[in-house]
Amino acid sequence: MRARNIFAVARRERIALFRNPASFIFLGAFAFLCGIFFFYLGEFFLVRQATCRSLFELLPFFLSVFTAAAAMRAFAEEERAGVLDHLRTLPLTEPELVAGKFLTIFLLALTALGTTLPIPAIVLSLGRPDPGEILAGYLGLILLASAMTAIGLWASSRTSSQVTAFILAAVVNFLLLMLDAEGLLRWFPGKAKEAVRLLAFSPHYEALSRGVLDLSDLLYFAGVTLFFLVLTGLSLRARRGHSREESEFDRTAFGALVFVNLLLVVLLTRSFFLRADLTSDRRFTPAAVTRSVLRNLEDPVLVRVFLSESNLPSEMRNLPRDIRDLLGEFAARSRGKLHFTLLDPASDPEVAGEAERAGIPSVPTGVARGERMEVANVYAGMEIIFRSTKKSIPRIDPSRLEYDLVQTLRKAIGENLPLVVLESSGKDHSPFNDLDTLRRFLEMENTIRSLSLNSETLPTEAAAVLVPEPTRLDTGAWRQLSAYRSRGGKIVFFTDGGGPIGQPLPDQKTRKELAVFGASPETGTVLDASCEILQVPHQRGNFRIFIPMEVPAFVRVPPEQLADHPITRGLEVLRFPWTVSYRKVPKPGRTFTVLARSSPRAELSFLPPAVTSPASIPDPPRKGRARTLALLAEEGTGAAAFVGSAWSVSDALFRGADPSWMVPNLLFIANLVDHFTTGGKMTALRTKIPTERALDASLTEGRIAFYKLLGTLFSPLLVLLLGGLVYARRPR
Known part of the structure; x- marks a missing residue:
């Protein structure tokens, strides 16, 4: 392939694309919908956490539609209009044509992602979000956009109808996004489930969206992009018609491509493991004792999480995501030994019965329903199953989730404790x-x-x-x-x-x-001016009362x-x-x-002070x-x-x-x-507390309304303004 030809095609496509007002309308609509869903339909200001995770959960579905629409005319329209026949007369190969069009549509997808940047900027102005999480999240979106763009080009190369190309690309995108859903995986037998799950977009993208960079995920997206780009080239060659030698080359190239992708899948499912935690507090880097436990698992472990996702109060809305994040890391580091599933007892009475039998009770909790409060029975516990042993965590504490899980896991697998x-x-x-x-x-x-x-x-x-x-x-x-x-x-x-x-x-x-x-x-009892105030008994006539007094013998030691x-x-x-x-x-x-x-x-006091009456309490020391x-x-x-x-x-x-x-x-x-x-291994785990990233506590309703409007309208208006300028300056 010659770079000059690739960039010539890319320049031609870019000029045609960005001189079309519809492109700017499309970009503006994309930015507007992202703002609406994040600020108005989402729970950002309800949860009050400075994070862009809900944006990263939303954008893959928007990109599925955006890339399918952007790529639908790449080959379908040109085939119908006869432009491809003209291009074939030029000294231009199919790989160069595909690469040039890919660069243009990928640039459009990157521009669409760029229109969402005001959202993390607003989050940054309202709190202290994790920059590593945001950078990794956008890297994941860029890789996802690359793969979806390649799928859109392949769909466009298969038909002369733009509508058909759009539907085909969108269906493939959504299928790969949802391939790891429990409802689909249940149709596959045991070991096939893991292979099917590894083919889905979600497991590889979700790791990046939470701030974890895994080489296997980068290889996956690179492999998917290359796979569909080569398929696009082969599809164009097939539609043009070619000689027997070219057919033999096509079969060889396709066979090599399938082999390379299968090799990548094998690497993903084996012990090929290189991850980097980009979060500022390294919250997805398991402690040494956690890694040791997961590395030494000999048999499969199943973690069943019973969580009433539909009934959670606002302060617990991030709990399902946090649990999936942590268990996802555990599963990745266990070399396929640990598996987990989230079950909602609120939506299934049978699941609620299983939770109760596992020793996980429901707790009546106040839940906001619109403008009124209701009391709902909330389950938030987990059961760990190893061989025939079952251990439960009746109530999940988000601040010590890894500690509780590792401790329960150690007991379930029968690890010898000190x-x-x-x-x-x-x-x-x-x-x-x-x-x-x-x-x-x-x-x-x-x-x-x-x-x-x-x-x-x-x-x-x-x-x-x-x-x-x-x-x-x-x-x-x-x-x-x-x-x-x-x-x-x-x-x-x-x-x-x-x-x-x-x-x-x-x-x-x-x-x-x-x-x-x-x-x-x-020799002596320590009396300290830094002491606690206790209720000291005092007899007044027939009544016994308690008087709050400083008790110097009750020493208080601050950090x-x-x-x-x-x-x-x-x-x-x-x-x-x-x-x-x-x-x-x-x-x-x-x-x-x-x-x-x-x-x-x-x-020091040589006579230990008793707390039997106010008279027995000495005064706090003034020196010492x-x-x-x-x-x-x-x-x-x-x-x-x-x-x-x-x-x-x-x-x-x-x-x-x-x-x-x-x-x-x-x-x-x-x-x-x-x-x-243990040399402090459990201490390091016990004191591992996630960084609190709450929004500015002084936020008023007026400021919230302002930021909602700013985040929703800034990018769309800017894009439409640029589109109007481009349209006004277009050649007549």
Whole structure:
């Protein structure tokens, strides 16, 4: 092929196309409809999220019609008018003719996409959309437009009727867009479903529209474009009539083309995998533990999502899309082992019954229906099926979807979880040793085993040991812990600085034993000016009332007093009630990390303050110094962590307080244990929170109306103005 001939054809077609006023009317109508559907018929201002995803979901269907209409006259009209016969007398080959016309119509499709650019510009002015998502989305649209343009040219080459060419191209475009729909896939047997799904536009385009660039998707669109362009050339040669040698060449070329496309399909279905997450927060890059779980799947896993898409409230409208995005990434990285389906219980009573049997209940939720509110039963859960094992997530939390899914998946496939020993020598003696909530929390990621080191042997396979009350340990127990740490073991020691009813402080023997592991508790309970306000009981005559008071022994540790360390990064306020402070015990090869410290206005009280009456509460300190409340001491492969308040994770204390106070403390201990058992893999997953991209909160109804009009009318009016200028300056 000669580039000069290709560009000559493209220039001829471009001049004819853009001097035709109908082209500008067509472009203006395309831009107007995009604005109408995005701003008025869509839910952009209802959901109030700065994203263009709804635009990228809409444009493929508009492009299906646009490219079919733009290409319908490319060969059909010229064949009917005899122009093709004239072109065949020129020194011009069919591939050059096809390539020149393709460039022109593809340029028109790109111009149509350019008319939608004011929409992301408006979104950018109203919030902080993800630029990577927008760039990848438009790249996906460009590739889709390329493939659909090639299909339109092929359809036009098959007939002399423009209407027939338009209908044929639009049907093929829509068929390839909808080929992966459940209603169509159910007609194909098992493994054929995956092959058919890979032939559809949607799976390859949707990955790009959410910001994920996959080499296999680029190869797919390039293959589809090349396939239909070659078919167009062969169709033109067949209509012209040719010799036996040319027929042999055509068959050889077509055979080679089919082989190349089959090879691409094989590559797509095998372990050929190269993806890049273009989103700014890398939200579609699974954590290391997620990739490990998916990579090690030996048998197929089915994820059934029960979601009432038709009844979702406005704040949950993006949930189906987010679930499809995440599960789509999981499916791609599982090498075909993970499959998922979304079911709507609201539209099918049988599906609702399956959800209930799976342990996924419906929750009455307020849903807006026009201008009135209604209560609807909303299902939002999922079931994971692996072999004969079924595990459920009763309620989907969008902020921790990947974490919940991976945890449930690990349990479903029977993955061996780390063994964490919970030392229980003081279980029957201490009120603050009520750690049932902590145990349940840790069991989500670990196997927990309670045992008394005073009478039982520490298992060699233990990944970590939690010691809630070291004062109850005897000499033999301390000896076991020392030997365990010397073998590379990890231990978490909890001590306490008394309690609300005046429990004793750690004794001299306990402080001496803890010093061997890297830290020694200071004598006294920490009183801090940064403290919580509690309801303190007070007796007035025959009445008992509660008075809100600052309790300095209930230490409050905000994020700025936490270390910049994976264990504490992203945590909210920690609470250390009746805590001791620690001093480091240096040793060659031993390193320390202060995980949590008090405010600079903290002091020690040698008499643990009880909370029995307002008179028993000391005033907050006015001076003092910052004190270490949680410390990490690492030595070789072994490590010990020291938490100054066992009350910080005790059900006995928090049962009567705000339940939300305990959650950051539980996360802190879970991160600490995960740091010891997996090197922080689950912590990285647990703290992976999608970036919030809400619209400007100050948006008024007047501004919303203005932006709707601007986004809907700007591009159409600009296109029509340019069309009028071109028409006015056309040669007479």
